Amino acid sequence: SQSTALSHLNIVVTAGPTQEELDPVRYITNHSSGKMGFAIAKAAVSLGAKVTLISGPVNLETPYNVNRHNVRTAIDMHQAALEYAQHADIFIACAAVADYRAKVVADQKMKKHDDSNELVLTLVKNPDIVADVANMQHNRPFVVGFAAETHNVEAYALKKLTTKHLDMICANDVSSKQQGFNTDDNALTLYWKSGKLPLPLTNKNQLGLQLVTEIIKHYNEYTNE
Ligand code: PMT
16 A cells, blocks of 8 residues: 555654744744644655654644654754754755844843834844755755745745755745745645646645655655666
8 A cells, every 4th residue: 555655754844933032032933834844744644654743833733643843943943853854764844944043042031222212133044954954964865945935936946946955845935825824725836956846726735745745756766866
């Protein structure tokens, strides 16, 4: 059966946002709900794979048979991802990782100042999780990234495919309200070195299944090279 055919595959999925602390009561984050990543994890399990889901803070139930590892910050997600990736055949980076974190996290609540209407925060770059996984020198998995873009979707997605050394990228046009962040439906265009495939608007569970099926096809070609 299909489920025994995939039972040897270890798939790691990242999902949800990260939260980057500013002080004990405040943080920077984004609108990711985790729905897309959780749907991918669920689809991979339904196809018989062993799945680890590294999730930022979201309000979702863990899908049946999924090994879930919760994290909060990009630094935490980076550490967990590099550990789990050692034993992964396929790594799918669906998380909306904060590109930057506060340079200094205040250990006490920052006070509002009376003498100025401006507050300047200095941010520093977070590690690029999916790029670091794709650059692993040993046990490198097949690596699939996402690209959430509001404009120049194809060009930016292709740039991320090459600069991050990914095997595939899922371009997600997030300029329309009916798809992308925190919606039940989504549409993607998959790109790899020599081709592309649009996956039209449908619910995230259905899309997750189409996406994982397509990823496994490419993974099989890649391992048979
Ligand atoms: O969670 P939902 O509400 O269901 O929404 C789904 C989604 C819109 C979040 C999802 O479909 C999606 O597009 N995820 C990627 C979001 C994103 O942050 O994309 P990006 O273009 O900024 O990042 C490019 C890739 O690098 C992504 O695979 C991302 O996981 C990865 N990345 C980015 C920064 C970083 N420091 N480390 C990373 O690994």
